[in-house]
Amino acid sequence: MSATPALPNTTALDPAIAARLKRDAHGLVPAIAQQYDTGEVLMMGWMDDEALHRTLTTGRCTYWSRSRAEYWVKGDTSGHVQRVRSVALDCDGDTVLVKVDQTGAACHTGDRTCFDAGSLPVTGG
Known part of the structure; x- marks a missing residue:
């Protein structure tokens, strides 16, 4: 089960941005990190209002x-x-896309991207 963020209602996130967010039951939205110049998808993490405010x-x-x-x-x-x-x-x-300039590995395993585990077989279409 997901923990609820420790600092609810302490954010200084712009109210216009906060009003656009559709959060899950824990106040979170998925955040996709993408390499800004190559388009490579690096990882997915979770953000609440405070994390987004800090990021911005x-x-x-x-x-x-x-x-x-x-x-x-x-x-x-x-x-x-x-x-x-x-x-x-x-x-x-309901999803944030953060284009970043990644230094080193994005994945906790040490891989450049969290999506290096290999492609899944597609049998349809």
């Missing part, structure tokens, strides 16, 4: 860890920093 104002990706129940800034312990180039919401407001 610091230029570094901040996520909410559901397993550790705390905020984390990508690269603070690994050195594999994500510097934000742009942020967009999808048409439904």
Whole structure:
């Protein structure tokens, strides 16, 4: 079960942005990190209003860890920093796309992307 973010209602996220977000039951939205110049999809993490606010104002990706129940800034312990180039919401407001300049691996396994595990077979179409 996902933990609820520890700092509800402490955000300074622009109210116009906050109004567009459609959060899950825990106040979270998925955030896709994509390499800004190649389009490579790097990883998916979770953000609440505070994590998005920190991401927008610091230029570094901040996520909410559901397993550790705390905020984390990508690269603070690994050195594999994500510097934000742009942020967009999808048409439904339920997913954030963060275009980044990734230094080093994006995945906790040490791979460049979390999607290096191999393609799944597609049998239809």
